[in-house]
Amino acid sequence: MSEETTKYDASNIQVLEGWEAVRKRPGMYVGSTSERGLRHMVFEVADRAVNEVLDGRAASVDVTLTPDGGVCVVDDGPGIPIDETEGADDPGLEALLTQMQAGAGAGGRHDVTLGFCGVGPAVVNALSQRMTAEVRREGVRWVQEYARGVAATPLTEAGTATGSGTTIAFWPDADIFGAAEFSFDGLEERFRELAFLNQGLEISLTDLRRSDESRSVQLRFPGGARDFVAFLDGHEAASAPMDIIAFEHEDPRMAGMMEVAFRWRSCPEERVRSFANSRPTVDGTHTVGFRDGTAAAVTAYAREQGLLTATDPDFGADQIGEGLTAVVSVKLDRPEFEGSTRAVLGNAEVRDCVRQAVQDRLGRWLREDQARAAVVIDWIFQGARRD
Structure with missing residues (x-):
C-alpha cells in the first residue's frame, strides 16, 4: 500500500453543521429510515403530550394519520409556552422544535419516554419536509411553520382560541424515508401498552389515509x-x-x-x-x-x-x-x-x-x-x- 493511499490528515475529516448531521445519519437518531423510524418519530412528538396527561395538565391525546401522509398530534393541555420567559422549566415553542434536546436521561417514575432514546421533536422536525405547530394558550391562538429543522415563518398570532392545547403536525421527508409508510398496528401496540400501564391515560389513534379503510381506536384501561x-x-x-x-x-x-x-x-x-x-x-x-x-x-x-x-x-x-x-x-x-x-x-x-x-x-x-x-x-x- 502506497504512502499516498494511507495518508490521513485534517482534509479527510468531514464537519457536519446544524441539522445536516441528523439528516446525513438519521438511523442514529430514530433507529432506521424504514417504518420503524417513522413510528419512532410519532413517539418523539407524542412524548410531551402523553406526559402532559400523566402530570394532570391534560385529559387526552389524539394522534391522526392524515390523507396526505402526515401525522397530527393534539393534546388539550395548557399549550406549549410561546417564549422562554413564559415557562421556568419548559423551552419555548421554537426552541423545543428547532434545538436539539440534551437527550432523555433515566427519568423519574412519572417521566414516560415512548421511544427508545428520547431525542426530542426537533429531530423529527429536521427529518420532515414540513412541520406545523398551533398553540392555544391563554385565549390566543399562535401558529408557526418549519421546514427541515428550521423555522420557515415567524411565530404569528392567529386570532382567539377556544380552549387550550397544542397541535403539532409533520410530514416526513421522502428524500430520507422513501416510500415507507406508518404502521397503524405498530403505533397501536405501543400506545395500548402505555394506556394499560398508566391508568389515567387516554389516547385515540385514527387512520384517515384511505377513505374506504379508515380506522380508529380509543385506548383507556382503568383496570391497568x-x-x-x-x-x-x-x-x-x-x-x-x-x-x-x-x-x-x-x-x-x-x-x-x-x-x-x-x-x-x-x-x-x-x-x-x-x-x-x-x-x-x-x-x-x-x-x-x-x-x-x-x-x-x-x-x-x-x-x-x-x-x-x-x-x-x-x-x-x-x-x-x-x-x-x-x-x-x-x-x-x-x-x-x-x-x-x-x-x-x-x-x-x-x-x-x-x-x-x-x-x-x-x-x-x-x-x-x-x-x-x-x-x-x-x-x-x-x-x-x-x-
Missing part, C-alpha cells in the same frame, strides 16, 4: 395491569382455573412502586411482559423477583399441604412458568438500566421487593381459595414432571 393480562389471554381466559391476581404496592426500599398482575391458564405457553417506567424490558431484577416470588409461594403451599416431602427440592423459577400470563411493571425514582438499549433493569433492591410482595399475595390466594389452588398446583406439578 389486570386489563393487560386479560387482553394477553384473549379467548384463552375461559381456560384459566383462577381469577387474575393483581395488586399495586409502594416500597420505599426501591424508591418506587410496582404493579403486578398474573394468573395461570390451561395451556403450555408462558407470557410474561415486563416494564420499567413504562419502558418495555426483556429482563431485569423486577422479572427475577417476580419469578422468585411465585416459586417461593407455590413451594411453601405445596409443603404445607404435604404435596412435597422434606427431601423433595423446592420448585425452581423455571418450573412455574408453564401456562403463566403476567405483567410486571415498576416505576422508580432512580431507574438503573444495563446497556444503551435500556432493555434490562439493574436496580438490585427491586428483586427482593418484588419477590416479597408477589410471595405474600400469591401465598394468601393459595390459602384462601384452596379448591382453585389445587387445580393450579396440579397444573404446575404436571409441568414440572414434563420438564
